[in-house]
Amino acid sequence: MNLKDCHNFSDFRKLAKKKLPSPIFHYIDGAADDEITYQRNTSSFNDVDLVPNVLRGVENIDLSTTIFGKKLDLPFYCAPTALQRLFHYDGERAVGKAAQKFNTMFGVSALATVSVEEIASLINTPKMFQFYFHKDRGLNDSCLERAKAAKFDVLALTVDTITGGNRERDLRTGFTSPPKLTLSSLFSFATKPMWGINYLTKGKFELPHLQDYVKEGTSTNTSIGNYFSTMLDQSMNWNDAEKLCSQWGGHFALKGVMSVEDAKKAVDIGCSGIMVSNHGGRQLDGSRSPFDQLAEIVDAVGDKIDVICEGGFQRGTHMLKALSIGAKACSGGRLYLYALAAAGQAGVERALGQYKAELERDMKLMGCKKISDLNRNNLRFRKV
Amino acid sequence: MNLNDCHNFDDFRKLAKKKLPSPIFHYIDGGADDEITLNRNTESFNQCDLIPNVLAGGGKPDISTEIFGRKISMPIFLSPTAMQRLYDPEGDRASARAAEKLGTMYGMSTMATSSIEEIVNVSSGPKLFQLYIHKDKSITDDLIDRCKKAKFDGLCLTVDTIVAGNRERDHRTGFTTPPKLTIKSLFEFAAKPGWVFNYLTNKKFELSNVKHKTDKGTNITKSVIEYVNEQYDPGMNWQDAEYCIKKWNGPFALKGVMSVEDAKKAIDIGCTAIFLSNHGGRQLDGSRSPFDQLKEISDAVGDKLEIILDGGVRRGTHVLKAIAAGAKACSFGKMFLFSLASGGQAGVERALQNMQKEIERNMLLMGCKSLKELNRSKIIYKK
Ligand SMILES: Cc1cc2nc3c(=O)[nH]c(=O)nc-3n(C[C@H](O)[C@H](O)[C@H](O)COP(=O)(O)O)c2cc1C
Ligand SMILES: Cc1cc2nc3c(=O)[nH]c(=O)nc-3n(C[C@H](O)[C@H](O)[C@H](O)COP(=O)(O)O)c2cc1C
Numbered sequence: 001m002n003l004k005d006c007h008n009f010s011d012f013r014k015l016a017k018k019k020l021p022s023p024i025f026h027y028i029d030g031a032a033d034d035e036i037t038y039q040r041n042t043s044s045f046n047d048v049d050l051v052p053n054v055l056r057g058v059e060n061i062d063l064s065t066t067i068f069g070k071k072l073d074l075p076f077y078c079a080p081t082a083l084q085r086l087f088h089y090d091g092e093r094a095v096g097k098a099a100q101k102f103n104t105m106f107g108v109s110a111l112a113t114v115s116v117e118e119i120a121s122l123i124n125t126p127k128m129f130q131f132y133f134h135k136d137r138g139l140n141d142s143c144l145e146r147a148k149a150a151k152f153d154v155l156a157l158t159v160d161t162i163t164g165g166n167r168e169r170d171l172r173t174g175f176t177s178p179p180k181l182t183l184s185s186l187f188s189f190a191t192k193p194m195w196g197i198n199y200l201t202k203g204k205f206e207l208p209h210l211q212d213y214v215k216e217g218t219s220t221n222t223s224i225g226n227y228f229s230t231m232l233d234q235s236m237n238w239n240d241a242e243k244l245c246s247q248w249g250g251h252f253a254l255k256g257v258m259s260v261e262d263a264k265k266a267v268d269i270g271c272s273g274i275m276v277s278n279h280g281g282r283q284l285d286g287s288r289s290p291f292d293q294l295a296e297i298v299d300a301v302g303d304k305i306d307v308i309c310e311g312g313f314q315r316g317t318h319m320l321k322a323l324s325i326g327a328k329a330c331s332g333g334r335l336y337l338y339a340l341a342a343a344g345q346a347g348v349e350r351a352l353g354q355y356k357a358e359l360e361r362d363m364k365l366m367g368c369k370k371i372s373d374l375n376r377n378n379l380r381f382r383k384v
Numbered sequence: 385m386n387l388n389d390c391h392n393f394d395d396f397r398k399l400a401k402k403k404l405p406s407p408i409f410h411y412i413d414g415g416a417d418d419e420i421t422l423n424r425n426t427e428s429f430n431q432c433d434l435i436p437n438v439l440a441g442g443g444k445p446d447i448s449t450e451i452f453g454r455k456i457s458m459p460i461f462l463s464p465t466a467m468q469r470l471y472d473p474e475g476d477r478a479s480a481r482a483a484e485k486l487g488t489m490y491g492m493s494t495m496a497t498s499s500i501e502e503i504v505n506v507s508s509g510p511k512l513f514q515l516y517i518h519k520d521k522s523i524t525d526d527l528i529d530r531c532k533k534a535k536f537d538g539l540c541l542t543v544d545t546i547v548a549g550n551r552e553r554d555h556r557t558g559f560t561t562p563p564k565l566t567i568k569s570l571f572e573f574a575a576k577p578g579w580v581f582n583y584l585t586n587k588k589f590e591l592s593n594v595k596h597k598t599d600k601g602t603n604i605t606k607s608v609i610e611y612v613n614e615q616y617d618p619g620m621n622w623q624d625a626e627y628c629i630k631k632w633n634g635p636f637a638l639k640g641v642m643s644v645e646d647a648k649k650a651i652d653i654g655c656t657a658i659f660l661s662n663h664g665g666r667q668l669d670g671s672r673s674p675f676d677q678l679k680e681i682s683d684a685v686g687d688k689l690e691i692i693l694d695g696g697v698r699r700g701t702h703v704l705k706a707i708a709a710g711a712k713a714c715s716f717g718k719m720f721l722f723s724l725a726s727g728g729q730a731g732v733e734r735a736l737q738n739m740q741k742e743i744e745r746n747m748l749l750m751g752c753k754s755l756k757e758l759n760r761s762k763i764i765y766k767k
Binding site: 051056320 | 544620766
């Protein structure tokens with residue numbers, strides 16, 4: 001199996017599984033507890049059906065959308081995800097360049113393995129920096145100032161991760177950052193020698209946004225759960241978010257808002273957008289899926305801020321459904337991460353290209369020429 | 385396993401799978417994307433239950449109905465489907481003869497491997513022609529003129545296929561028209577020598593209705609996806625449909641209408657029928673199933689045009705539920721195609737006979753003497 005055989009999400013996932021040492025594959029693929037929320041994130045799209053319109057003369061399709069004041073050519077973008085250097089030796093560079101090619105937003109994680117400065121020098125398309133609120137205020141200031149200096153367009157504060165989710169696959173595989181060879185992981189690393197060679201020869205693993213402040217995760221091996229639980233400030237509250245928002249002074253979003261009440265507060269503190277997200281099912285298992293919760297949130301704040309639906313997307317039609325409900329854009333992690341692991345930049349480009357082709361085809365089949373043509377009249381919820 | 389062992393859809397499907405090279409089997413069997421809609425099309429019938437009446441007095445029920453101005457012996461007929469020559473050497477001729485024998489309608493695709501004229505010579509039964517609008521508009525005029533001359537009863541314009549659906553099984557098998565032997569598919573074809581023998585020794589494969597207009601798909605190998613995306617007009621609109629109706633000037637349907645808004649427009653431009661259809665789940669995955677959508681459509685337009693429920697029909701009870709919910713008749717594709725692949729004309733006859741028997745038996749069990757007695761009071765939707 002190689003890249004040419006990848007026609008959809010599950011093909012990329014299969015290829016990634018072949019290429020990655022199993023602790024790393026399961027770090028991407030896994031989620032919290034029983035992974036109920038993780039599964040539901042995708043299956044919720046199947047509880048609603050599309051009703052297309054015909055004969056509308058739909059030769060040319062405009063997939064563009066505007067979020068945070070930036071026009072994107074696609075109505076979906078790459079969510080910020082940690083540690084991309086582990087998935088492919090080009091890491092964030094590969095994803096960033098692929099995103100630039102499609103003129104969509106690239107989200108850079110606080111736990112990225114390439115610095116904001118380098119990303120800024122590499123691509124000139126819209127960029128989002130994802131912020132974790134650490135106990136160390138010096139570290140917080142440094143992250144914010146560097147993202148500002150690098151002219152990032154959006155700062156997204158992740159609010160669903162004040163403590164590590166219970167990712168049991170990581171417990172079993174012993175996944176740490178940077179990867180540590182334990183007896184139980186040795187075998188799986190040894191079976192993927194190419195990954196090992198690339199990992200050891202193509203530049204050192206680092207977390208450039210953190211390493212001046214913390215050893216954990218950079219030179220000291222730590223589990224991700226441990227990192228979140230010891231480094232992040234669990235007392236983070238609305239005042240902190242508001243202060244951060246004004247300190248940033250640009251487009252600011254909360255990532256991981258699920259309730260209407262919080263969405264309204266996000267408007268009050270000056271956010272220009274929110275990601276309706278449960279972190280890809282990696283945090284609170286049993287949490288409602290973003291798509292199930294989307295209508296409620298859009299009805300409450302959709303006219304005031306950009307509502308982004310995040311998580312579970314594996315198909316163009318999934319995105320059409322979220323956009324029909326009223327999301328301004330869709331965002332996903334795994335939809336490009338498996339492709340990154342499968343083949344680096346070429347893989348991510350193929351994946352983004354396929355979603356784009358699916359969206360164009362599906363828009364035509366729906367009889368819609370532009371994203372704003374999609375609406376709830378075109379949806380029917382199944383009775384359950 | 386042979387034709388006598390085929391009692392239902394799954395049996396025909398199994399036998400067809402045995403007989404056909406796998407790229408061809410999967411071309412019939414597959415749907416778009418994750419095949420959610422493909423599966424839902426049949427599943428949705430199970431979201432609705434029948435409520436029988438007893439002691440209604442026996443006698444053979446009358447299951448005939450009328451569509452496109454022709455009486456048909458049962459409320460189910462053959463959907464127009466492409467390239468039947470690939471499933472059986474007699475192809476469309478076999479289907480048309482079987483339909484005539486059982487007294488129901490045969491639907492011919494623009495992409496048929498027999499010509500309009502050829503079919504008129506083998507069948508005087510009810511016939512429907514299905515039109516695809518090509519970028520080359522002279523093809524449309526030519527086809528309509530020929531259908532008129534050949535006295536087809538009805539014309540339908542397929543509106544859900546302006547772009548090819550994402551049929552991933554075809555990507556994987558490398559299915560093309562005409563079939564191309566690649567190293568990858570060679571093994572598949574070699575495993576079904578009977579099919580290869582029939583394919584090579586019988587009439588040459590061609591897209592008979594359009595071959596004088598384009599070499600594509602006949603002499604130039606194309607995947608179906610390439611053909612659709614190159615040849616069909618994605619800019620097709622309501623004026624184009626209206627043009628066809630005026631030119632045809634007879635019973636006319638749009639095939640692939642799903643929304644109430646479009647169904648109403650269909651009335652306005654002069655349609656006498658619509659196929660409520662998502663193309664058997666082969667186009668837009670996530671599209672609502674025809675049966676799920678039927679109630680809404682029939683409430684809005686059921687008294688003004690004939691609603692044909694197309695997609696997912698496998699059983700007589702499915703037909704009964706559709707009629708009770710407001711359809712005038714049903715049509716099916718995969719069910720009869722698998723029977724065609726299983727046993728040619730005899731296979732299609734057997735599938736239609738099975739359907740007829742199922743419908744008649746179930747009408748008796750429902751206590752209904754004619755299709756008119758089937759209405760909403762006979763069904764209940766599950767919560
Ligand atoms: C491997 C992986 C790493 C992630 N790292 C981060 C991160 O560092 N910061 C963050 O806010 N979200 C992170 N996320 C969550 C994503 O931003 C996004 O919410 C999630 O992937 C959406 O679900 P999806 O994968 O089903 O699209 C990560 C997700 C994955 C799968
Ligand atoms: C192999 C195959 C070929 C088809 N070719 C055509 C075609 O050429 N034109 C058309 O309008 N519909 C075509 N259809 C769709 C059918 O007319 C019909 O809508 C569909 O098969 C109904 O779903 P069912 O197979 O579940 O009964 C095709 C379907 C199949 C399975």
